[in-house]
């Protein structure tokens with residue numbers, strides 16, 4: 001809105017929308033530079049999807065790798081981004097890829113200077129490690145964090161919905177086979193000792209996304225950043241062609257807040273905006289694992305003053321087990337579908353993809369398959385899959401009962417019975433399984449190459465040979481669980497430049513307005529190059545936005 005005579009109620013140097021990693025990174029960068037910062041969160045809980053996440057940040061050529069003597073370089077990182085992301089419109093331009101890679105050092109240095117304790121996920125491969133510039137061990141996470149340090153703020157963190165223990169993203173690949181492999185068992189024991197250690201020290205430690213957001217919030221609060229919940233950014237106020245502030249409403253009171261250095265939008269994606277999801281993507285968003293508060297309103301306010309958007313048809317897709325209760329959350333699958341003794345078929349009983357591939361690729365393949373073979377996809381597992389591996393969707397016996405009653409999870413003594421119960425042609429399924437079992441014996445998936453990549457094998461079982469991702473379906477009872485194209489959030493949004501400034505359709509800059517994270521169209525284009533490909537760029541572009549605002 002153009003308003004040359006706004007009556008301001010408050011004034012700050014920088015106003016930030018949202019409380020996820022993009023927003024908190026911007027807030028601490030600005031406060032570190034001496035700016036006064038107000039953070040506005042639309043919901044009554046802070047942290048967004050970031051707080052609920054695995055907390056991995058893909059940060060190529062980072063200082064931790066350099067300290068550990070793990071080879072990486074700007075050139076290799078950029079080669080890899082070109083090989084994976086390639087051409088994907090203005091959000092993924094060469095300049096933005098370079099800005100991301102070059103911005104990693106500044107974000108890590110600033111966060112570490114203020115006490116954030118990063119750790120490397122040393123064994124986690126890039127998702128296409130065999131492509132030029134691909135590596136293993138580029139992702140970082142934050143060490144388990146004692147939430148006593150942020151006092152009552154923990155009570156309103158969305159991280160409370162996650163794993164309430166000091167578990168790290170680097171633990172998961174081993175915990176997923178904790179009771180069936182020696183290395184899994186050792187890691188399981190280490191996690192138990194870690195939990196006991198924190199209890200003995202009277203700490204309440206959390207890991208993953210809860211730890212990332214809590215440690216960034218801790219820094220923000222120590223630097224004097226003010227955080228206001230239940231205060232959505234509802235409008236951008238423009239003065240003399242420049243974004244000069246925002247309108248927000250808190251507890252029924254509307255306020256106009258001047259932002260002399262600009263406004264950073266870190267309001268996430270439009271994960272749960274059913275109308276937009278239908279319009280742009282043909283899904284309703286009910287299978288999204290993203291935060292409930294991500295409704296796209298911060299994208300909408302910027303569109304209202306002429307901002308361009310891109311990649312709105314895409315998301316951080318992944319196969320998910322649908323929620324069975326209204327308002328419940330879908331279970332996003334990572335390791336389960338990659339482990340041996342399992343395969344995924346379409347409604348016709350045919351495999352259509354490498355089940356161990358990255359979640360975004362599987363999501364794209366599921367959406368494409370639905371165009372020719374509409375209907376439900378199923379993951380079919382043999383008894384050994386259930387006995388040996390951790391299945392996130394089946395941890396709670398009450399959830400299993402509800403899924404069984406809803407027909408989302410179906411069990412049968414033979415594959416033929418199972419086919420009848422899930423409405424798949426039994427002869428076709430038998431043929432698919434027979435062919436698949438042959439691949440398991442030879443160790444070569446001649447149809448989709450499952451297990452060829454180091455990424456596939458990361459979530460595999462090293463005791464299963466010759467291919468750790470391929471185990472035959474032979475032993476009943478067999479289980480079928482529904483798989484739908486869910487997501488970790490959307491990845492389309494405002495088009496921004498290398499400094500995270502929001503652009504118009506004609507490429508010109510909207511002065512005073514920045515965006516980062518899922519509020520902006522992703523530098524990763526239509527792919528997911530490595531673990532943490534949403535949080536890494538969210539942190540870096542949040543940092544670059546605030547640095548630009550502080551210095552211009």
Ligand SMILES: Cc1cc2nc3c(=O)[nH]c(=O)nc-3n(C[C@H](O)[C@H](O)[C@H](O)COP(=O)(O)OP(=O)(O)OC[C@H]3O[C@@H](n4cnc5c(N)ncnc54)[C@H](O)[C@@H]3O)c2cc1C
Pocket residue numbers: 017018019020021022023040041042043045046047048049050051052053054055056057058169231232233234266267268269289290291293294295296297298316332488489516517518519531532533534535536538
């Ligand atoms: C279960 C799960 C696991 C995941 N694991 C990983 C992982 O390990 N690595 C990775 O890279 N990604 C992961 N993701 C994805 C990642 O969490 C998100 O892509 C990322 O958190 C987006 O960060 P953000 O800062 O853009 O938005 P968010 O963290 O979602 O924060 C946006 C915030 O803005 C608020 N908001 C919305 N509109 C407004 C408004 N108008 N005014 C003010 N505030 C507003 C929202 O309520 C929300 O709190 C995971 C996601 C999920 C759900």
